[in-house]
Amino acid sequence: MALGYIVDIQRMSVRDGPGIRTVIFLKGCPLSCIWCHNPEGIDNHIELAYYKDICTLCGMCADLCGQKAIEIEPGNARNFQRNKCVLCGKCIENCPNAALEKVGRFVSVSDAMREMLRDKVFYEESGGGEPELQHEFSMQLLREARKHHIHTCIETCGYGDVNLFCSLAGNCDIVLFDWKESNPILHKGWTGVDNILIRKNLRAIDEKDVDIVLRCPIIPGLNNRKEHICGIAAIANELAHCKEIHLMTYHPYGQSKYARLL
Secondary structure, three states, rough: EEEEEEEEEEEEEEEOOOEEEEEEOOOOOOOOOOOOOEEEEEEOOEEEEEEEHHHHOOOHHHHHHOOOOOOOOOOOOOOOOOOHOOOOOOHHHHOOOEEEEEEEEEEEHHHHHHHHOOOOOOOOEEEEEOOOHHHHHHHHHHHHHHHOOOHHHHHHHHOOOOOHHHHHOOOOEEEEEEOOOOOOHHHHHHHOOOOOHHHHHHHHOOOOOOEEEEEEOOOOOOOOHHHHHHHHHHHHHHHEEEEEEEEEEEEOOOHHHHHHHH
């Protein structure tokens, strides 16, 4: 059975698809959106998070680090050298204030299902991160959820192999598809890739007879333009199974997460 690399499993979510859902946040995304509010989900490797506000600079982490990746400098400043860290976890385990956290863990399909089934009476099931990057795990999880008659959903940026997307969509009741920018040149500037493949994959998923919700983050000063809003309407009108368009208001909550990642 496949293992998934995840950031978190969030229960009782009401913002990621219809109903009350359990959201599995996968780790790894092929895009690098400059407005991303979940930066801990971009890289597909373990990361270390540091909560500066609760750190007392006691120095225990520095004393324990055999790689000398952590130093407490004069003036009570903490210096972390990421290139020396081997993520052994000693600093995390021994921090008296829980100011350090490892971001990312492996989970089996059975463990994820066990967590989801705790709230089956309330909810439906959803996903975060990019499921196409962990296709085998995502596919097995969707199939297991369906065996338990759980409503299934993925959220995707749409960038990847069209066949993998279609196979995932074929096991979903609904697909939340991110449409970030209609202009392919601007899309590349803000996310790292253009939207040509994304548009192709959106149309391919539409042909699978799966309900689609377009999720469109609106970022002040970037894509809150008439051209883009008209582009959203145009692509929606091309789709046979687009049920809703969600205009997602930008919020700055992710900024503190960027500051925490070491």
